[in-house]
Amino acid sequence: MASRVQNPIQNRLWLLSFSTSSTSSLCNSVSLKKTRFTNRSLFGKRMPWSSSRRNLYCTCSTSRGSTMDSNTSPSSGRQNAEPFVITTPLYYVNAPPHMGSAYTTVAADAIARFQRLLGNKVVFITGTDEHGEKIATAAAACGCSPAEHCNVVSQAYRTLWRDLGIAYDKFIRTTDHKHEAIVKEFYSKVLANGDIYRADYEGLYCVNCEEYKEEKELLDNNCCPIHLKPCVAKKEDNYFFALSKYEGFLGKMLSENPEFVQPSFRLNEVQSWITSGLRDFSISRASVDWGIEVPNDAKQTIYVWFDALVGYISALLNDGEQPNLQTAISSGWPTSLHLIGKDILRFHAVYWPAMLMSAGLQLPKMVFGHGFLTKDGNKMGKSLGNTLEPTDLVQRFGPDAVRYFFLKEVEFGSDGDYSESRFINTVNAHLANTIGNLLNRTLGLLKKNCRSTLAVDSAIAAEGNTFKDAVEMLVTKAKTHYETLALSSACEAVLEIGNAGNLYMNQQAPWSLFKQGGAASETAAKELVIVLEAMRIIAIVLSPVTPSLCLRIYNQLGYTEDQFDAITWSDAKWGGLKAGQVMAQPKPVFSRIENQIEDGNAGETVKAGSKDKENINQNKSAIEV
Numbered sequence: 001m002a003s004r005v006q007n008p009i010q011n012r013l014w015l016l017s018f019s020t021s022s023t024s025s026l027c028n029s030v031s032l033k034k035t036r037f038t039n040r041s042l043f044g045k046r047m048p049w050s051s052s053r054r055n056l057y058c059t060c061s062t063s064r065g066s067t068m069d070s071n072t073s074p075s076s077g078r079q080n081a082e083p084f085v086i087t088t089p090l091y092y093v094n095a096p097p098h099m100g101s102a103y104t105t106v107a108a109d110a111i112a113r114f115q116r117l118l119g120n121k122v123v124f125i126t127g128t129d130e131h132g133e134k135i136a137t138a139a140a141a142c143g144c145s146p147a148e149h150c151n152v153v154s155q156a157y158r159t160l161w162r163d164l165g166i167a168y169d170k171f172i173r174t175t176d177h178k179h180e181a182i183v184k185e186f187y188s189k190v191l192a193n194g195d196i197y198r199a200d201y202e203g204l205y206c207v208n209c210e211e212y213k214e215e216k217e218l219l220d221n222n223c224c225p226i227h228l229k230p231c232v233a234k235k236e237d238n239y240f241f242a243l244s245k246y247e248g249f250l251g252k253m254l255s256e257n258p259e260f261v262q263p264s265f266r267l268n269e270v271q272s273w274i275t276s277g278l279r280d281f282s283i284s285r286a287s288v289d290w291g292i293e294v295p296n297d298a299k300q301t302i303y304v305w306f307d308a309l310v311g312y313i314s315a316l317l318n319d320g321e322q323p324n325l326q327t328a329i330s331s332g333w334p335t336s337l338h339l340i341g342k343d344i345l346r347f348h349a350v351y352w353p354a355m356l357m358s359a360g361l362q363l364p365k366m367v368f369g370h371g372f373l374t375k376d377g378n379k380m381g382k383s384l385g386n387t388l389e390p391t392d393l394v395q396r397f398g399p400d401a402v403r404y405f406f407l408k409e410v411e412f413g414s415d416g417d418y419s420e421s422r423f424i425n426t427v428n429a430h431l432a433n434t435i436g437n438l439l440n441r442t443l444g445l446l447k448k449n450c451r452s453t454l455a456v457d458s459a460i461a462a463e464g465n466t467f468k469d470a471v472e473m474l475v476t477k478a479k480t481h482y483e484t485l486a487l488s489s490a491c492e493a494v495l496e497i498g499n500a501g502n503l504y505m506n507q508q509a510p511w512s513l514f515k516q517g518g519a520a521s522e523t524a525a526k527e528l529v530i531v532l533e534a535m536r537i538i539a540i541v542l543s544p545v546t547p548s549l550c551l552r553i554y555n556q557l558g559y560t561e562d563q564f565d566a567i568t569w570s571d572a573k574w575g576g577l578k579a580g581q582v583m584a585q586p587k588p589v590f591s592r593i594e595n596q597i598e599d600g601n602a603g604e605t606v607k608a609g610s611k612d613k614e615n616i617n618q619n620k621s622a623i624e625v
């Protein structure tokens with residue numbers, strides 16, 4: 001799902017003749033049905049997956065509606081547990097992943113991890129979109145077959161996800177045979193519903209966009225405005241999907257379920273696409289071999305978008321299962337959340353719901369279109385060649401730094417610029433200093449004065465303690481932010497716990513109390529327990545964002561990896577650390593990145609920003625022993 005994304009969705013064609021008609025009986029053939037969802041009684045802003053008051057549309061013929069309900073399917077084995085199903089785009093394998101693709105996937109991983117912490121069953125789907133002329137061309141350019149090319153690039157995505165600590169449940173490739181079977185069945189359902197017709201047309205075709213263009217949108221010499229290459233005149237007969245038939249249904253669905261499109265400020269845009277009129281679009285190609293054959297017409301292949309979107313369903317199939325829609329749907333459809341970049345919002349918020357309605361399937365509960373990572377103000381992307389290499393970032397700074405920086409520093413939904421100096425200053429100030437250093441110094445004091453052993457239960461130590469109250473309030477805040485996908489604010493709430501912990505250490509100055517001895521020493525030992533309990537809570541609440549850093553914190557607090565893997569959100573309640581627990585030998589959990597770096601472009605030395613330096617100094621003094 002790449003590179004085609006910024007293009008208008010409609011193939012604006014000159015329809016020369018229709019070989020079958022049939023948009024007239026359209027409205028009669030599709031019925032709208034409402035489905036009730038269970039309330040998971042989450043607090044904060046209600047999201048579709050936590051709502052009982054919202055009804056979501058399902059366009060099903062009456063019989064199909066109930067049999068395809070994931071909650072009641074006997075084959076799912078989860079009679080009453082509705083899974084939280086989250087997807088990233090299936091990335092187009094015309095080129096290896098860049099930081100933009102990683103951004104969506106890291107965000108999806110954090111959301112999936114948070115849902116697992118809540119105790120929900122999660123199905124996290126990602127994968128690669130592998131058909132189309134562009135792939136065939138890219139393969140030819142490197143002298144290999146399309147299949148070989150797809151294998152290599154798809155593997156590059158998997159490798160990057162491993163390096164970034166992405167814990168996906170399903171990885172779907174659109175060249176997978178089971179996907180092919182599902183796409184054909186999906187196509188046949190839409191056909192049976194009278195929504196596919198054949199038409200001859202001719203137009204100017206952009207190979208890179210893999211779609212026809214209107215002359216008025218082209219630059220001089222019929223150049224595509226995105227790829228700056230001339231479009232070629234092409235004439236062929238294709239199959240069309242009757243999108244126009246669903247205009248009214250989509251408009252109604254959005255007005256009744258405005259939360260379907262997130263962030264909410266993107267809803268107007270989607271509504272205006274619909275009110276300005278939806279055109280039918282071509283869903284096959286006569287000249288593209290590298291694709292899934294149209295059922296009953298071996299001369300045509302299915303258009304990549306009509307193929308790739310269905311991947312969200314075929315991904316649900318479990319190993320060894322029959323590849324049919326019924327089986328896939330019963331394993332978790334509809335998705336709770338499609339997470340995408342804003343560039344492909346129209347495909348997901350207009351085309352895809354219409355296709356699903358036509359096939360008689362339920363609609364996803366939410367489509368969230370986040371903003372762009374930009375570099376020097378421009379969208380980072382393959383077209384401009386200004387991409388940031390995520391593997392390089394991970395190798396130099398580690399997965400936690402990469403995950404934290406992009407989720408904390410880019411407000412989820414808006415665009416965000418990248419600069420290496422800001423990256424380094426942020427992770428140094430927040431992860432190395434505010435969190436890592438606080439833990440390290442506290443453990444150092446505990447080792448020196450208490451033989452690394454906690455003197456008292458954290459619940460007893462903090463009775464009537466206002467710092468504890470502040471921590472509890474911030475945990476509640478973080479939960480609300482995660483639930484509403486405000487990932488940056490969730491990180492901020494955790495950071496505030498760290499800042500409050502540093503301030504608390506500074507005020508209590510246990511190192512002085514230990515020097516006084518006697519009762520003062522006992523107080524000092526108690527203060528260390530309080531700070532370490534706050535660190536334990538940080539390790540839980542930040543774990544969706546920086547899982548390996550949080551595991552290291554947990555290990556330092558004397559817990560095993562298995563214990564870390566078993567944590568749930570309820571463990572973030574104050575009182576987990578008990579008297580007698582022995583801490584590990586103090587070891588930095590996050591190494592500071594050298595903050596005097598060579599800026600790649602300017603070649604000048606970049607120093608930490610003044611605000612961050614201030615932060616660093618303040619926290620340093622707070623934990624001086």
Ligand SMILES: Nc1ncnc2c1ncn2[C@@H]1O[C@H](COP(=O)(O)OP(=O)(O)OP(=O)(O)O)[C@@H](O)[C@H]1O
Nearest residue numbers: 002003005100101104340341372373380381382383
């Ligand atoms: N700059 C970016 N910022 C955030 N997400 C991005 C960015 N680029 C790509 N993505 C993610 O990858 C998806 C598809 O990306 P796509 O491959 O089209 O982008 P691209 O590689 O930048 O291509 P092109 O530059 O040719 O448009 C987006 O919807 C989004 O999820």
